[in-house]
Amino acid sequence: MAAMGLSSGAMAQEKVNLGVSIPAATHSFTAGVVWWSNQAKAELEKAHPNLKVTVKTSSGAPEQANQLQDLLTVNRINALVIMPFESASLTQPVAQLKKKGVYVTVVDRGLTDTSAQDAYVSGDNTAFGRLAAEYLVKKLNGKGDIVALRGIATTLDNERMDAFNAVIKKHPDIKLLDARYGNWNRDDAFKVMQDYLTRFKHIDAVWAADDDMAFGVLKAIEQAKRTDIKEVFGGAGAKGMVKTIIDGSNPLIQADVSYSPKFIYDAIKLTAEARLKGEKLPETTIIPSVLITKENAKDFYFPDSPF
Amino acid sequence: MQPEQSSLPEAPAAHAGGRAGRHAAPSWRGRLHGLGPVAGLVLLCIAGTLLNSSFADIDNIMNVLTRTAFIGIISVGMCFVIISGGIDLSVGSMAALIAGSMILVMNALTAFALAPMLVIVLGMLFALALGALLGLAHGLLITRGRIEPFIVTLGTLGIFRAYLTYLSDGGAITLNMDVSDAYSPVYYGSLLGIPVPVWVFIAIALLGGLVLNRTAFGRYVQAIGSNEQVARYAAVNVDKTKTLTYVLLGMCVGIATVLYVPRLGSASPTTGLLWELEAIAAVIVGGTALKGGAGTMTGTVVGAILLSVIGNILNLTSIISVYLNAAVQGFVIIIVAFLQRRRS
Numbered sequence: 001m002a003a004m005g006l007s008s009g010a011m012a013q014e015k016v017n018l019g020v021s022i023p024a025a026t027h028s029f030t031a032g033v034v035w036w037s038n039q040a041k042a043e044l045e046k047a048h049p050n051l052k053v054t055v056k057t058s059s060g061a062p063e064q065a066n067q068l069q070d071l072l073t074v075n076r077i078n079a080l081v082i083m084p085f086e087s088a089s090l091t092q093p094v095a096q097l098k099k100k101g102v103y104v105t106v107v108d109r110g111l112t113d114t115s116a117q118d119a120y121v122s123g124d125n126t127a128f129g130r131l132a133a134e135y136l137v138k139k140l141n142g143k144g145d146i147v148a149l150r151g152i153a154t155t156l157d158n159e160r161m162d163a164f165n166a167v168i169k170k171h172p173d174i175k176l177l178d179a180r181y182g183n184w185n186r187d188d189a190f191k192v193m194q195d196y197l198t199r200f201k202h203i204d205a206v207w208a209a210d211d212d213m214a215f216g217v218l219k220a221i222e223q224a225k226r227t228d229i230k231e232v233f234g235g236a237g238a239k240g241m242v243k244t245i246i247d248g249s250n251p252l253i254q255a256d257v258s259y260s261p262k263f264i265y266d267a268i269k270l271t272a273e274a275r276l277k278g279e280k281l282p283e284t285t286i287i288p289s290v291l292i293t294k295e296n297a298k299d300f301y302f303p304d305s306p307f
Numbered sequence: 308m309q310p311e312q313s314s315l316p317e318a319p320a321a322h323a324g325g326r327a328g329r330h331a332a333p334s335w336r337g338r339l340h341g342l343g344p345v346a347g348l349v350l351l352c353i354a355g356t357l358l359n360s361s362f363a364d365i366d367n368i369m370n371v372l373t374r375t376a377f378i379g380i381i382s383v384g385m386c387f388v389i390i391s392g393g394i395d396l397s398v399g400s401m402a403a404l405i406a407g408s409m410i411l412v413m414n415a416l417t418a419f420a421l422a423p424m425l426v427i428v429l430g431m432l433f434a435l436a437l438g439a440l441l442g443l444a445h446g447l448l449i450t451r452g453r454i455e456p457f458i459v460t461l462g463t464l465g466i467f468r469a470y471l472t473y474l475s476d477g478g479a480i481t482l483n484m485d486v487s488d489a490y491s492p493v494y495y496g497s498l499l500g501i502p503v504p505v506w507v508f509i510a511i512a513l514l515g516g517l518v519l520n521r522t523a524f525g526r527y528v529q530a531i532g533s534n535e536q537v538a539r540y541a542a543v544n545v546d547k548t549k550t551l552t553y554v555l556l557g558m559c560v561g562i563a564t565v566l567y568v569p570r571l572g573s574a575s576p577t578t579g580l581l582w583e584l585e586a587i588a589a590v591i592v593g594g595t596a597l598k599g600g601a602g603t604m605t606g607t608v609v610g611a612i613l614l615s616v617i618g619n620i621l622n623l624t625s626i627i628s629v630y631l632n633a634a635v636q637g638f639v640i641i642i643v644a645f646l647q648r649r650r651s
């Protein structure tokens with residue numbers, strides 16, 4: 001404890017050299033993460049001359065582990081903001097950095113051993129599923145048939161699905177017909193939705209659970225010329241979807257739930273500013289997921305971001 | 308025999324013909340050869356109908372065939388490459404890059420206030436040309452550069468997708484609205500009740516079969532796959548033939564992309580993900596040997612349809628945990644390949 005106090009006291013005068021380790025832009029969400037990280041670097045370095053931010057992207061867990069070592073030995077960072085690829089395989093590499101005195105903030109995907117981190121910042125996956133279910137229940141007046149599309153089989157996806165199911169279970173007249181993996185991918189979502197439309201002659205609403213998947217779902221509905229579906233609920237608040245809500249240009253899209261890649265920006269800002277003052281972050285910070293409707297959509301519209 | 312063969316010495320022509328003859332197997336063996344995948348497909352269709360009566364709906368069948376068209380068309384090209392003893396791991400990334408570049412070109416052309424129809428035609432030509440060019444690059448690197456096809460296309464797999472990601476800034480490249488509306492019939496439209504992509508697939512498959520079995524080029528491809536040295540001694544222009552197979556595949560990818568773009572009107576870094584494995588699987592399930600030499604176009608087409616049917620049936624039923632979908636697909640692929648092996 002004494003050592004901790006000393007090092008953070010010394011940090012107050014010293015420079016903060018902050019490393020950011022994130023997944024490479026392979027789909028629009030991670031592209032958003034990269035964009036917001038660079039945004040944070042530009043703004044924060046300008047505001048604080050004592051701060052240096054290094055952003056590194058990697059395309060897999062092993063590569064990310066290697067980069068962590070480079071960040072320490074080459075870039076000599078003393079603070080780290082990391083969005084880990086996988087929880088289990090990166091816990092040890094992150095713990096090594098923390099042992100060497102680097103202040104660690106973990107974003108989004110938690111580590112398997114929380115003692116390897118100083119702070120945790122994440123989006124709210126439970127609210128992501130819960131808000132979607134609550135909205136759809138209300139929209140359907142507590143009665144109707146829903147189909148769902150899931151992302152990729154991960155704990156994060158399970159959290160969302162469990163939260164969604166928990167709400168649906170309380171409403172016996174709402175039936176979840178099926179939930180299948182669309183892999184957060186437009187093409188796969190298109191196919192899954194086509195097959196749902198063949199299989200179920202009546203569907204009231206679709207929980208697409210992601211804006212990219214909602215895009216594929218809408219195309220499949222359009223092609224099949226089905227008119228029974230009243231609502232398609234995506235997720236994450238991609239700019240195209242938010243724009244659709246603002247413009248009211250598609251009657252099927254009325255609401256969305258925020259899960260913005262901007263949380264990386266918040267995490268970098270919070271960490272950098274706390275470390276510059278020699279302070280620590282709270283153990284856990286949850287960036288709330290909010291229901292986006294026509295009324296508040298403007299606050300969630302970032303036209304310059306790729307997401 | 309084609310007239311151009313008359314300029315060749317007598318021996319190679321006879322040799323190439325002999326090779327092809329052995330593998331095309333005109334007798335009962337030839338017909339049995341394609342029975343594995345066909346039997347597999349028939350069994351799957353029966354199972355599908357029993358599990359969900361909607362499976363046999365004409366709409367569902369058309370959906371499945373339409374979505375098979377992309378992989379199917381690419382598989383036709385892949386069939387030539389694999390029979391010649393090569394491989395191409397980059398087709399998924401190539402399709403994504405062509406789709407993205409094509410949309411960018413079309414959006415740029417729209418800025419010149421050209422008619423949507425003209426923009427679409429120019430976009431299509433661009434896609435075909437780019438596909439052929441990328442295929443040519445593969446072919447030259449493999450034949451002139453003397454690099455293993457596996458390595459060349461493993462390299463370009465990364466290069467193509469990285470460039471698409473760069474062009475799209477990691478997000479999606481989306482086609483201009485007016486053009487998109489004018490273009491959508493190419494995917495969503497149909498002729499005599501059969502969707503356009505299915506017609507194109509049929510045409511490409513027939514053409515592929517014709518080229519493989521009825522032309523000198525087709526026989527050279529098979530001869531090179533059986534034994535490249537022997538083919539070389541027999542005065543077959545091995546480098547030219549091999550390069551052409553990659554150009555052909557590149558053009559097939561271009562055609563598939565032309566059909567794909569109007570479906571969603573966008574390309575993103577997840578476009579065409581793992582298509583290379585699907586195309587290779589279709590060719591192999593269809594009875595073509597991965598080491599080259601022998602293979603049929605019918606088998607390839609059936610193989611491609613079989614793969615989409617598995618996915619479709621899994622989506623239409625809910626007996627198996629969704630976690631196990633990929634396992635079911637794996638099992639069916641192995642079983643069909645096993646049936647195939649015993650009969651050949």
